[in-house]
Amino acid sequence: MPYIIYDLEFTVSRNTRYSSEIIDIGAVKVTEGENGLFVSDTFHTYVRPSNKSVLSADTIQFTGITQKDIDAAPLFPEALNQFIAWMGTESYYMCSWGPDDRTKLISHCRTHQLDVAWITNHNDIQQQWSRTVRKEGKFRQLGLAQALELCGIEFDGTQHRALDDAINTAKVFIHQFDQFKLETNCAADDEGITSKVVYSSSVEDDEKDSPFGNLAHLFKSNE
Numbered sequence: 001m002p003y004i005i006y007d008l009e010f011t012v013s014r015n016t017r018y019s020s021e022i023i024d025i026g027a028v029k030v031t032e033g034e035n036g037l038f039v040s041d042t043f044h045t046y047v048r049p050s051n052k053s054v055l056s057a058d059t060i061q062f063t064g065i066t067q068k069d070i071d072a073a074p075l076f077p078e079a080l081n082q083f084i085a086w087m088g089t090e091s092y093y094m095c096s097w098g099p100d101d102r103t104k105l106i107s108h109c110r111t112h113q114l115d116v117a118w119i120t121n122h123n124d125i126q127q128q129w130s131r132t133v134r135k136e137g138k139f140r141q142l143g144l145a146q147a148l149e150l151c152g153i154e155f156d157g158t159q160h161r162a163l164d165d166a167i168n169t170a171k172v173f174i175h176q177f178d179q180f181k182l183e184t185n186c187a188a189d190d191e192g193i194t195s196k197v198v199y200s201s202s203v204e205d206d207e208k209d210s211p212f213g214n215l216a217h218l219f220k221s222n223e
Contacts, residue, residue, distance in 0.1 A: 002040070003030040003093045005173055007165040008101045009065065011049055012058040021049040022076060022108055023065060025083055026162030028170045037174045043086045044163040046073035050112075063160045077112050084118050093121040093182055097144050097169045106187055119187035125173055125180060132179050144168060151175045 009024035024046055031040040046069045049055075055067050073079070096102060102122050109116045130142045133150060144165060148155050153171050157164030173180070 001091050001093060002088075003037075003095055003173065004028075004087055005030055005095045005166050005170040006043075006101065007096065007162045007169060008104060009063050009160060009162050009165075010104065011052070011055065012062050013052075013056055014058065019051075019107075020104070021051060022047050022079075022104060023049060023055070023059070023070060023073075024063065024162035025079060026164070026166040027083065027086070028163075028166050029087075030170055030174060037177060039167070039170055041086075042163060042167070043083060045079045045082055046070055047079045048073040048075050050075060064158060065161075076108055077114060080109070080114065087118075091121070093123060094119065095123045095125050095169070095173060095182075097124075097126040097165070097172075099124050099127070102187070115188070117186060117188035121182070121184050122187070123180070123182050125169070128180050129172060129176055132176070144172070147172045 004027055006025065006027035008022050008026075010020035011023055013020065025044065027043040028039045029041040029043075030037050046065065048070050053070070055065065055070055060066060074082070094102075102119065102124070105119055106116055108114075109119075126141065126144075126147075129147055130140060133140070133142065142150075145155055145159070148168060148171065151172055153168075153175065155168055156171075157167065159165065
C-alpha cells in the first residue's frame with residue numbers, strides 16, 4: 001500500500017469575512033521497494049480560489065505564489081480530480097504534517113458538494129513525531145524544519161511551497177518510519193475519525209491534537 005505524503009498552502013487574509021482557500025497542492029508517493037521506502041512519484045498543481053481570485057499581498061509574501069501562478073490554475077474541483085487520479089485506485093495511506101490540511105480538504109469538498117470518501121487512512125505525522133521527542137513528559141509540537149534538523153536532514157527547496165514541503169515531510173516519514181503508527185479511517189464515516197491501529201510502535205497515544213492557529217491572527221498580532 002503506498003503512502004501519499006501531501007501538503008497544502010492556503011490564502012492568507014486579514015479580513016475574517018473570507019475563509020482561507022487552498023491555492024497549492026503538492027504530494028509525493030512513497031512506495032516500499034527491495035531496499036526500503038522510496039519516493040516513486042510526485043504531484044503538484046496550483047489552485048485558483050473560488051471566492052477571491054486576487055491574492056492578497058500577505059498571501060504572496062507568505063507563500064511566494066504569484067498571481068500569474070493562480071490565474072493559470074484550475075479551480076478546486078478540477079484540481080482535486082487531478083490529485084485523486086494521480087493517487088490511483090490502489091488503497092493508500094494519506095499523511096500530512098499537522099491536522100489543518102485534512103480539515104481544509106473536507107471543508108472544501110463540503111463547499112463544492114464533493115465526496116470525501118477518498119480521504120482515507122489519514123494520519124497526522126507531525127503529532128506522532130512530536131511525541132517521540134517530547135521532554136519531561138510535556139508535549140511539544142514541532143515544525144517541519146525542526147523535525148528535519150533532529151533527523152540530520154537539510155531542508156530542500158522553499159518553505160511554504162506545497163511540493164517542497166511534501167518532499168521534506170516524506171524525508172522525515174521515511175527516516176522515522178518505525179516510530180509511527182498508522183491508522184485506518186475514512187472521512188465519509190466520521191469526520192472526527194474513528195479508527196483502528198494497523199501499524200504501531202512503542203509510542204503511546206496519550207496526547208490530544210494541537211492544530212495550527214489561523215495564519216491571519218499571526219499577521220494581526222504584528223499590526
